Amino acid sequence: MPRVKKPTKVKEPIRLRMKELANGNKSLYLDIYRDGKRTYEYLKMYLIPETDNNARVRNQTTMAAANAIKSKRIIQLTNGEAGIETREKVFLLDWMETYKENQAKRGKKDGNQIQVTIRILKEYAGERVTMDQIDKTFCQEYIDYLLTEYRPKGKQVSNFTLHTYYRILNGALNAAVRAEIIKVNPFTKINNSDKIRLPESKRSYMTIEEVRALIATPMKNEAVKQAYLFSCFCGLRISDIISLKWKDVFVDRGQYRLAVSMQKTKEPIYLPLSPEALKWMPERGEKTANEHVFDLPSPTMINTLLKPWAKAAGIDKRFSFHTSRHTFATMMLTLGADLYTTSKLLGHADVKMTQVYAKIINQKKDDAVNLVNGLFD
Numbered sequence: 001m002p003r004v005k006k007p008t009k010v011k012e013p014i015r016l017r018m019k020e021l022a023n024g025n026k027s028l029y030l031d032i033y034r035d036g037k038r039t040y041e042y043l044k045m046y047l048i049p050e051t052d053n054n055a056r057v058r059n060q061t062t063m064a065a066a067n068a069i070k071s072k073r074i075i076q077l078t079n080g081e082a083g084i085e086t087r088e089k090v091f092l093l094d095w096m097e098t099y100k101e102n103q104a105k106r107g108k109k110d111g112n113q114i115q116v117t118i119r120i121l122k123e124y125a126g127e128r129v130t131m132d133q134i135d136k137t138f139c140q141e142y143i144d145y146l147l148t149e150y151r152p153k154g155k156q157v158s159n160f161t162l163h164t165y166y167r168i169l170n171g172a173l174n175a176a177v178r179a180e181i182i183k184v185n186p187f188t189k190i191n192n193s194d195k196i197r198l199p200e201s202k203r204s205y206m207t208i209e210e211v212r213a214l215i216a217t218p219m220k221n222e223a224v225k226q227a228y229l230f231s232c233f234c235g236l237r238i239s240d241i242i243s244l245k246w247k248d249v250f251v252d253r254g255q256y257r258l259a260v261s262m263q264k265t266k267e268p269i270y271l272p273l274s275p276e277a278l279k280w281m282p283e284r285g286e287k288t289a290n291e292h293v294f295d296l297p298s299p300t301m302i303n304t305l306l307k308p309w310a311k312a313a314g315i316d317k318r319f320s321f322h323t324s325r326h327t328f329a330t331m332m333l334t335l336g337a338d339l340y341t342t343s344k345l346l347g348h349a350d351v352k353m354t355q356v357y358a359k360i361i362n363q364k365k366d367d368a369v370n371l372v373n374g375l376f377d
Contacts, residue, residue, distance in 0.1 A: 012074065013032065013033060013034050013074065013077055014030050014031070014032050014033075014070055014073050014074050014077065015030070015031045015033075015070075016028060016029075016030060016031075016066055016067060016070045017029055017030070017031045018047065021046075024048075024049050025046045025047060025048055025049070026046060026047040027042065027045075027046055028042075028043045028045045028046065028047065028062070028063075028066045029041060029042045029043055030043065030069070030070055030073060032073070032077075034077065041073070043066055043069060045062050045065065045066050046062070047059045047062060047063070089130045089131070089132065090130060090131045090181055091127070091128065091129065091130055091131070092121060092125070092129045092130065092131055092133075092134060093118060093121065093122060093127055093129075095131055095172065095176060095181065096114065096117065096118045096121065096172055097118070099114065099171075099172040099175055099176075100114040100115065100118075102175065110168065113164055113165075113168055114168055114172075116165065117165045117168040117169060120145075120146070120150060120165055121142075121169070123150075124142060124145045125138070125142075131176060131181050131182050132182070134173065134182065134186060135186050136186045136189045136190060138186065139169075139173075139186045139187050139190060140190055140194065142166075142169065143166060143190075143194065143195065143196055146162045146165055146166060146196065147162065147196065150162070150165075159196065159197075159198070160198060162196050163196045163197065163198050166195065166196040169187075170185065170187045173185040173186070173187060203326045203330075203356060203357065204317055204318040204319065204320075204323050204326060205323055205326035205327045205329070205330045206232065206315070206323060206324075206327040208331065208334075210313070210315055211229070211232055211327065211331075213313040213314055213315065214228070214229065214309070214310070214313050214315070215229065216313070217309060217312050217313040218312075219305070219309045220305060220309075221297070221305050223282070223294055223295050223296055224296060224297070224302050224305050224306065225309065226280045226281070226282060226294065227241050227280075227294045227296055227302075227321075228306065228321060228324050229279075229280040229324075230277055230280040230281060230294075231321070231324035231325060231328065232324045232327045232328055232331070233273075233274055233276045233277035233280065233328065234258070234271060234273060234274075234277045234328065234345075235271075235324075235325050235328035235329060235332075235345055235346050235347075236258075236260070236271070236325070237262070237322070237325060238299055238302065238321040238322065239299075240260055240262055241293075241294055241296070242292070242294070242296055242299070243292070244258070244260070244292065244293045244294065245289065245290055245291060245292055245293065246284055246287055246288070246289050246290075246291060246292075246293055247289035247290060248260060248293075249281075249293065255272055255273075256272070256273040256278055257270050257271060257272050257273060258270070258271040258273060260347075262347045267347050267349060269344070269347045271345065271347075281293065282294065282295075299321070302321055303320050303321055306319060306320065306321060307319055325346070326357070328345075328346075329342060329346060329354065329357040330357055332345065333357055333358060339351060339354055339355065339358055342354055342357070
């Protein structure tokens with residue numbers, strides 16, 4: 001009589017296992033083995049010592065819930081292999097970690113800010129919130145939490161900092177839309193007036209008289225003085241001036257220009273140079289096309305050198321290299337350049353970024369017409 005073969009037992013791709021903990025409890029987890037790779041999913045579910053009937057009943061309930069999760073995972077795994085699309089629930093905090101990693105890969109330096117935002121979200125909503133639970137109410141209440149309850153070490157937080165934590169979650173949700181994890185960013189459904197807005201920044205700039213005073217005042221490092229005054233007449237940021245090379249300088253039908261890919265925005269611009277700007281460019285001499293136009297120390301050292309120079313020129317206001325860029329913008333608008341042209345000269349991606357300078361000019365106009373007050377009483 002032929003021997004009957006026993007049916008081969010099919011191994012489950014996912015098994016429920018447990019790990020003994022120091023306190024006597026057992027942590028339940030899924031052991032997932034597929035295509036030669038083993039991964040684990042810890043369920044954050046625990047069996048307790050069965051000291052009485054209540055403990056036994058509780059453990060039975062926990063095991064039933066764990067087995068239900070195991071069965072669901074097997075179905076999801078099987079459907080995926082069959083080409084059936086399934087959408088796994090993504091936890092908000094997991095997505096924030098992914099967003100932080102992606103930002104780092106893109107060269108963004110906001111990892112610490114994202115980490116603080118993750119901590120705030122954990123305090124605000126806990127660890128088990130999934131992306132499909134993020135709606136308009138969640139986002140509005142997150143804003144309210146930042147404004148009314150978030151007090152690290154009992155201290156009030158500036159609106160500028162709160163805006164950062166709002167902006168990071170908003171950016172992460174926009175990224176989730178692009179990754180097709182959610183269909184829409186709920187922040188778009190909230191009125192702008194209900195969002196956390198940046199306080200209007202105060203731009204420190206030099207008047208024409210103050211620029212004249214700086215020109216007349218000697219400085220220890222002539223290259224730093226030249227670079228600052230060059231920026232006053234062309235508006236380049238310190239990062240762009242440090243990286244400026246002679247190959248970026250060219251003459252087009254008698255007009256000197258710079259071909260600059262701005263370090264901050266990566267926006268390429270062709271910037272015309274006025275004779276005033278050219279006065280502060282050093283002589284090229286024997287320098288090759290790939291050598292830098294300005295021989296400068298580090299940005300920190302540059303700003304350290306600038307402050308005593310400004311003080312010696314009689315300037316008593318907030319002063320850094322970036323004030324040269326503000327000076328260029330306000331000077332252009334004061335002398336009659338239109339907002340759009342000034343925006344293009346500054347390399348702004350949006351003319352709205354230039355409007356803050358227009359407000360300065362309007363204030364200067366108000367101050368000017370009020371100079372006659374009281375003269376004819």
